Amino acid sequence: MNHPITLTVNGVLREATVPARRLLSDCLRHDLGLTGTHVGCEHGVCGACTVLLDGEPVRSCLMFAVTADGHEITTVEGLAAADGTLSPVQRGFAECHGLQCGFCTPGFLCTVTAFLRENAAPTDEEVVEAISGNLCRCTGYQNIIKAVHRAAEIQAETQGGEAGR
Amino acid sequence: MKPSPFEYHAPADLDEALDVLARVGPDGGKVLAGGQSLIPLLNMRLAAPAHLVDVNRVAGLDTVEAGPGGVRVGALARHAAVERSLPAAAVQPLLGQALRLVAHPVIRNRGTVVGSLVHADPSAELPAVLALLGGSVRLAHRGGERDVAAAEFFTGPMESDTAPGELAVSAFFPALPPRSGTAFHEVARRHGDYAMAGVAAAVTLDEDLRVTAARVACVSVGPVPMVVDVTAACGGSPVAAGGTGPDWDAAAAAVRDRIEPEDDIHATADYRRHLTGVLAVRALRGAADGAAADGVAAARAAGEGER
Ligand SMILES: Cc1cc2nc3c(=O)[nH]c(=O)nc-3n(C[C@H](O)[C@H](O)[C@H](O)COP(=O)(O)OP(=O)(O)OC[C@H]3O[C@@H](n4cnc5c(N)ncnc54)[C@H](O)[C@@H]3O)c2cc1C
Ligand code: FES
Ligand code: FES
Numbered sequence: 001m002n003h004p005i006t007l008t009v010n011g012v013l014r015e016a017t018v019p020a021r022r023l024l025s026d027c028l029r030h031d032l033g034l035t036g037t038h039v040g041c042e043h044g045v046c047g048a049c050t051v052l053l054d055g056e057p058v059r060s061c062l063m064f065a066v067t068a069d070g071h072e073i074t075t076v077e078g079l080a081a082a083d084g085t086l087s088p089v090q091r092g093f094a095e096c097h098g099l100q101c102g103f104c105t106p107g108f109l110c111t112v113t114a115f116l117r118e119n120a121a122p123t124d125e126e127v128v129e130a131i132s133g134n135l136c137r138c139t140g141y142q143n144i145i146k147a148v149h150r151a152a153e154i155q156a157e158t159q160g161g162e163a164g165r
Numbered sequence: 166m167k168p169s170p171f172e173y174h175a176p177a178d179l180d181e182a183l184d185v186l187a188r189v190g191p192d193g194g195k196v197l198a199g200g201q202s203l204i205p206l207l208n209m210r211l212a213a214p215a216h217l218v219d220v221n222r223v224a225g226l227d228t229v230e231a232g233p234g235g236v237r238v239g240a241l242a243r244h245a246a247v248e249r250s251l252p253a254a255a256v257q258p259l260l261g262q263a264l265r266l267v268a269h270p271v272i273r274n275r276g277t278v279v280g281s282l283v284h285a286d287p288s289a290e291l292p293a294v295l296a297l298l299g300g301s302v303r304l305a306h307r308g309g310e311r312d313v314a315a316a317e318f319f320t321g322p323m324e325s326d327t328a329p330g331e332l333a334v335s336a337f338f339p340a341l342p343p344r345s346g347t348a349f350h351e352v353a354r355r356h357g358d359y360a361m362a363g364v365a366a367a368v369t370l371d372e373d374l375r376v377t378a379a380r381v382a383c384v385s386v387g388p389v390p391m392v393v394d395v396t397a398a399c400g401g402s403p404v405a406a407g408g409t410g411p412d413w414d415a416a417a418a419a420v421r422d423r424i425e426p427e428d429d430i431h432a433t434a435d436y437r438r439h440l441t442g443v444l445a446v447r448a449l450r451g452a453a454d455g456a457a458a459d460g461v462a463a464a465r466a467a468g469e470g471e472r
Contacts, residue, residue, distance in 0.1 A: 001172070001173075003173065019170065020170075020171060020172070020173030020217070021167065021168040021169070021170055021171060021207075023167070023168075023204075023208075026167070042166065042167075042205075042208045043205035043208055043209060044201060044204075044205055044272060047269075047271065050271055053274075056245075056274045057270075057271045057274060058271060058274050058275050059201075059271060059272065059275070061204075061208070062200050062201055062204045062205065062272075062275065063200060063204070063275065064173075064197075064200070064204075064219070066173055066175070066219070067175075067197070067200070067219055067221055111271060115270075129270070129356075130270060132269050132270075132356050132357050133268070133269025133270065133271045133272060133357060
């Protein structure tokens with residue numbers, strides 16, 4: 001049996017009709033054509049499929065699309081501004097070489113975006129804890145850690161103008 | 166891989182959930198909570214239930230209530246919400262100490278405390294916490310509910326006393342008496358993985374800082390969380406700077422004797438036994454330090470009250 005669902009993905013209302021067993025990751029990729037969300041392990045270990053559900057990072061491979069019905073999803077495609085300007089986290093990763101093949105990157109970007117919202121000036125230790133659920137086969141993580149710190153700096157600079165909130 | 170097909174039910178309230186479960190439970194219907202244990206099993210086709218009852222839309226189950234007697238956690242309270250709850254931490258700090266060791270932050274955003282108890286993985290932290298504290302799980306079915314004590318709830322590896330058609334609606338984690346402290350220490354292959362060995366400890370002291378109660382619960386070294394009372398082994402020396410202190414090594418030996426570790430791909434039984442002894446000392450010492458600090462704080466509060 002198929003179920004009609006409505007998701008707000010990156011600010012846009014999207015409708016799909018899916019079988020109950022459709023994982024949110026597959027719904028995003030196959031039904032909605034948003035292939036930025038990557039799928040590595042499908043059992044919650046690699047973190048590549050991490051998206052934001054109502055602003056909080058979750059594994060899209062460990063959630064059914066029907067459970068997400070009515071909720072708001074942000075994928076890697078929704079992180080940059082509408083005019084294409086990269087977000088502070090995306091800039092941090094670009095500037096610090098926080099990626100090589102890029103397979104793991106969408107998951108890292110979503111995880112770190114939510115993390116820096118909660119902790120705008122993290123220590124090394126806090127960064128390592130925050131990204132501990134995301135695996136990267138290429139970088140050796142050092143540049144990812146640098147990228148998170150750089151993203152925090154960029155975020156502080158760009159939000160400087162709106163200080164006092 | 167992908168899950169095999171199932172019939173999906175999404176009840177909006179508790180009555181509807183219990184009605185559906187009464188109907189499909191005997192047919193192999195399963196509850197879907199956070200999905201952080203169940204969906205990997207479905208993806209790997211290690212489980213293929215004919216029905217899933219998704220309780221994520223059931224109103225009123227995401228509660229975390231802290232009172233003087235303890236903390237009651239509703240079925241939809243996520244690990245992250247319980248971890249962040251300051252009232253819960255004030256009443257039962259062991260919850261937060263354990264939750265920081267459960268998986269990764271992102272998994273904790275979806276996984277539920279009650280789901281972890283029902284899942285009853287012998288390597289999981291929260292069943293050990295419930296067993297150590299002597300807590301209970303409240304199970305509802307159409308037309309009634311029952312409370313099951315932790316000692317009866319965990320019946321085997323990945324097996325809990327949850328009947329088909331029952332919904333675990335909450336779990337209760339009791340507070341400890343004054344001058345008590347807790348700690349949780351574990352060793353895992355990788356940060357966030359299930360532990361090769363882990364020990365939760367709770368220690369209560371008297372006014373002279375002598376141990377009046379000391380218990381540990383061990384993970385990954387038996388079919389269920391292994392609770393060992395080590396009060397007698399600790400001896401009568403007070404927890405005090407300079408003194409010899411309680412005999413933690415004797416306590417650790419008592420723990421090593423009681424556990425039932427097995428060999429597997431991650432560690433040998435001997436290594437798990439060794440680790441558990443080391444972790445027991447660490448956890449007991451940490452809990453005793455916490456208890457001593459708790460005693461000082463209580464005495465100070467009492468002193469201020471008298472003035
Ligand atoms: C990568 C990874 C690492 C992990 N590491 C750890 C770890 O180190 N320690 C740890 O403890 N856990 C770990 N987990 C598991 C995690 O804590 C789960 O959240 C938890 O075990 C189950 O909770 P859930 O809400 O996700 O349950 P689900 O996956 O939804 O359900 C699990 C089982 O319990 C049943 N169930 C759930 N809720 C109820 C209910 N209210 N009433 C009746 N039945 C119910 C389901 O039918 C199912 O059989 C890890 C998970 C992943 C993916
Ligand atoms: S694909 Fe979801 S965690 Fe690996
Ligand atoms: S950049 Fe290749 S896996 Fe991370």
